[in-house]
Amino acid sequence: MKHIPNIANEESLKALHRAKKRSMEWGEFSHGPDGHELRLNKAREQKGMCGYCECLLTDEGITEFKEERHLDHFYPRNKGVEAKPQLQYDWDNLILSCSREDCCGKYKDSDKHNILPSQIINPRHEDPRDFITFVVEEDGRSFENRRYVSAVAREDVGEEKRRRAQDTIDALNLNYKPLRVARRNALWLEQDKVEMYQEMCATEDDVEVIRELLSEYEDELESKEFSSTLLSYAHSKWGEIT
Numbered sequence: 001m002k003h004i005p006n007i008a009n010e011e012s013l014k015a016l017h018r019a020k021k022r023s024m025e026w027g028e029f030s031h032g033p034d035g036h037e038l039r040l041n042k043a044r045e046q047k048g049m050c051g052y053c054e055c056l057l058t059d060e061g062i063t064e065f066k067e068e069r070h071l072d073h074f075y076p077r078n079k080g081v082e083a084k085p086q087l088q089y090d091w092d093n094l095i096l097s098c099s100r101e102d103c104c105g106k107y108k109d110s111d112k113h114n115i116l117p118s119q120i121i122n123p124r125h126e127d128p129r130d131f132i133t134f135v136v137e138e139d140g141r142s143f144e145n146r147r148y149v150s151a152v153a154r155e156d157v158g159e160e161k162r163r164r165a166q167d168t169i170d171a172l173n174l175n176y177k178p179l180r181v182a183r184r185n186a187l188w189l190e191q192d193k194v195e196m197y198q199e200m201c202a203t204e205d206d207v208e209v210i211r212e213l214l215s216e217y218e219d220e221l222e223s224k225e226f227s228s229t230l231l232s233y234a235h236s237k238w239g240e241i242t
């Protein structure tokens with residue numbers, strides 16, 4: 001989960017405004033052409049990734065966007081004590097999520113936990129990386145494929161932030177097993193390269209050169225699926241170098 005910078009699209013803003021004025025049914029809007037465009041624009045804003053788990057929402061990038069992706073209302077439009085129907089057509093309240101039932105937007109809105117949206121981190125307004133980090137865990141067996149990457153509350157923050165981190169992890173079920181496995185697979189693909197950069201830094205004396213190298217590589221990681229996991233691993237490897 002990472003911060004989503006606001007890159008509102010003017011056409012979609014107008015479409016949302018029109019739908020609100022006409023008191024349109026959400027389902028009608030969402031499944032119509034404006035809803036389709038909104039999904040595309042939200043996917044662009046989120047670099048093609050689920051706004052909660054950071055899985056890639058498409059196989060081929062946003063051009064071959066799949067309609068079944070879930071347009072999530074951070075504050076639900078009609079369900080629960082924190083429902084905010086007035087924010088139904090609010091760009092800022094909409095986050096594009098994967099459509100898994102057992103994590104992310106749909107899980108957040110389910111009856112499977114008692115955590116309210118106001119208790120969790122809103123990635124549009126806060127940086128989840130200030131709260132949550134990732135650790136490699138093993139299930140006690142020695143095979144490599146028994147490792148998982150789990151989301152955990154950061155230890156270097158206060159009690160209040162740790163509590164919100166844990167509520168967020170639980171409300172979005174960020175440690176749903178398929179997610180932990182997918183993060184591990186993403187990490188495997190990048191591990192050698194992270195170590196290569198680590199070695200390069202160890203043999204380079206010029207701090208400015210090192211900073212530049214790492215910053216370019218970090219930009220590359222930022223555009224990848226599960227980027228928060230990859231970056232937290234990279235930082236753990238070269239924490240003191242920079």
Ligand SMILES: [Zn+2]
Pocket residue numbers: 050051052053054055097098099103104105
């Ligand atoms: Zn997701």
